[in-house]
C-alpha cells in the first residue's frame with residue numbers, strides 16, 4: 001500500500017516531520033511526499049501543539065534531535081509520557097554522531113536513530129519498514145487482547161496436538177488452570193460421550209479442510225459433563241505445514257436444555273405430559289412400518305370421556321384439568337411400556353397397541369380401561385366419577401392410511417357413546433351407515449308419541465319383607481319394525497335431539513294418570529310411583545308448573561309421585577337445581593337420587609338437596625359377591641343415607657346373596673329382577689296382588705309362595 005502512488009490523498013498515511021531548519025524539512029518532504037501525507041513543525045512546542053489535536057494523529061513522527069528551545073529528546077520524552085501519543089513510532093534524526101543522544105533517545109523509546117545526512121532511499125525504506133512493523137505489532141496486540149478477553153474459550157495446540165496456550169475463558173469454563181493442561185493432549189477434556197467415530201470424523205475434516213465445527217460433550221475438572229459448540233481451524237506455516245490448531249468453544253448447556261424443552265413441547269401435551277397429535281402421527285407411521293415388516297397388527301383406540309363437558313362447565317377448568325391428568329395416569333397404567341397413549345386435546349385420548357391377535361388384546365385392554373376409568377377420582381374434597389367411550393379400528397384390517405384409521409376409530413367411539421357410553425366398540429363397515437340410521441330413528445321417534453308407540457313398564461320396589469312399596473316407571477318404545485326398543489337405545493338419542501322434553505312430559509302425565517287409577521283401589525292406593533326425569537327436562541324454565549299442572553289435573557296425592565333425578569344434574573347449576581327441587585318439594589312430591597355413587601358425589605351438595613331417597617346404583621350391587629370395594633361403597637352409602645335421614649333403595653338386586661348383604665348393611669328398599677322385571681301395567685297389578693297374599697317369614701329372609 002505504501003508504494004502505491006494511486007492511493008488517494010486521504011488514503012495515504014500521515015507523517016509528522018519536525019525540524020527547525022526549513023532546508024532539512026524540504027529534504028524530508030521531497031523524499032516522502034509521493035507515498036505519504038505530510039505535516040511539518042519547526043519546533044518542539046509546535047510539535048506538541050499539533051499532537052494535541054486528536055482528530056488525526058500521525059502514524060509516524062520524524063523528529064530532529066537538536067532544536068532550539070525544546071530538543072527532540074524532550075519532545076520524545078513528553079510524547080511517551082502522554083497516553084495519546086505513547087504508541088506513535090518516532091524516528092530521531094541528528095547530525096550528532098556522539099552516542100549520548102542516541103542512547104537517550106533509544107532509552108525513551110525511539111524506534112530508529114538516523115544520522116544526517118540521510119539518503120532519500122534509506123529514509124523511505126526505513127520509514128516503510130517501521131510503519132509495517134508497527135502495524136504488525138498493533139495487530140499482534142489486538143490478537144493478544146482478543147485471546148485474553150474473549151468470552152469464548154480458546155485453546156491452541158501445536159502440530160502434535162499438545163496444548164500450548166489457553167485463555168482465561170477456557171480456565172473459567174473447564175475449571176483447569178493453565179499449568180494443568182499445557183503440554184497435554186485435548187483428550188484430557190473429553191467426557192467419553194462423544195464417540196470414537198465422531199472424533200475420527202473431526203480429525204479427518206481438520207486435516208482435509210483445515211476447519212471443523214460441531215458439538216461435543218466434555219468433562220470439567222470437577223467431573224461435570226457439558227455440551228460445547230467448538231470451531232477448530234489450523235494455522236499453517238509458509239511451507240503449508242500445520243503449525244498450530246486453534247480451537248474456540250462455548251458451553252451450550254442452556255441452549256441444549258431449551259432446545260430439548262422446545263422439542264418436548266412440540267411433541268407433548270403440556271397438561272398431561274402425554275405425546276400430542278404430532279407425536280402420535282410419527283409414532284403411528286413408524287408402527288405401521290414395523291407391524292407390516294413383522295406381520296403383526298395395530299389397534300388404534302379412540303377414547304372420549306362421557307359428559308366431560310359438564311365437569312368443565314360446572315366445576316370449572318381446574319377440576320377438569322385435574323381429572324384429565326388422573327385419567328392420563330390411569331390410561332398409562334392400563335397398557336404396556338411399548339404401547340402408546342396420546343392426548344389429542346380436550347377429553348380425547350388415543351391408545352395404540354401392537355402385536356398378534358390384536359382384536360382380543362384390544363378387547364382386554366378396552367375392558368380394563370372402561371373399568372379403571374369408571375372408578376372414582378379423588379379431586380380436591382370431592383370424588384368424581386366418569387366413564388369413557390372407546391372406538392377401536394385395526395390396521396391393516398379396517399384401513400391402511402393413518403387418516404382413515406383415526407376416522408374409523410372415531411366413528412366406532414361415537415357408536416359406543418350412542419350406546420350409552422362406558423363401552424368399547426370395534427369399527428365395522430356397517431357404521432358408515434350409522435349416521436343415516438340415526439337420522440331415520442330420530443324421525444321415527446319424533447312420531448312415536450303421536451302414534452302411541454310409547455309404553456310405560458313398571459318395576460316393583462319392595463321392603464325387606466317383600467311388601468310392595470311402589471314401582472319405577474320405565475319407558476319402552478314399541479317400534480313398528482324393530483319391536484320393543486330398550487330405553488338405552490333411544491333415550492340418549494332423545495336427549496341429543498331435545499325430544500326427551502316431550503317424551504319426559506308424556507311419561508310424567510301417563511305415570512300420574514296411573515297413580516290416579518291406583519288411588520281408587522285398596523291394594524294399590526299407597527303405592528309410590530317413581531318417574532325418571534332427565535337433566536334437560538328438569539332444567540326447563542316451566543318444569544315446576546308442568547309438574548304442578550299434571551298433579552292437579554289428575555288430582556293425585558303428590559306424595560305418591562317420586563321424581564328420580566341423577567347425579568349428573570348436580571353438574572349443571574347446583575343452586576338452580578336446589579331452588580327447583582325446593583319449589584317442587586313444597587308441592588309435596590318426593591325425590592330420589594338415581595345412580596348414586598356413579599357421578600360427582602360431594603357431601604357438601606348432598607346435604608343441601610331436599611332429597612327423600614338415595615338409590616344405590618346397579619353397578620355396585622352387581623359386584624357385591626366379587627368386589628370388596630363395591631361392598632365398602634355400599635356400606636358407606638347406606639350409612640350416609642342413614643345419617644342424612646334418607647331412605648335407601650338398592651336397584652339391580654338379582655340374587656338372594658345380594659339382598660341379604662344389603663339387608664345386613666341396613667338397606668330397607670329393593671328393586672331388581674329378583675323381585676320382578678319391568679312389566680306392563682296389568683302384569684304389574686297382578687304381581688302386587690300376589691305379593692299381598694303371600695306370607696313372609698318373620699325375619700323377612702324367606703319368601704313362601
Ligand SMILES: Nc1nc2c(ncn2[C@@H]2O[C@@H]3COP(=O)(O)O[C@H]4[C@@H](O)[C@H](n5cnc6c(=O)[nH]c(N)nc65)O[C@@H]4COP(=O)(O)O[C@H]3[C@H]2O)c(=O)[nH]1
Pocket residue numbers: 459473474475486487488491504507532533534594595618651652653654671672673674678
Ligand atoms: N340387569 C339388570 N337390570 C335391571 C335390574 N333391575 C332393574 N334393571 C334395569 O335397570 C334400569 C333401571 O333404571 P334406571 O337406572 O333409571 O335407568 C334407566 C333410565 O336411565 C332410562 N329410562 C328409562 N325410562 C326412562 C324415562 O321414562 N325417562 C328417562 N328420562 N329415562 C328413562 O333408561 C335406563 C334403562 O332403563 P331400562 O332398560 O328399563 O333398565 C332399567 C331396569 O330394567 C336387574 O336386577 N338386573
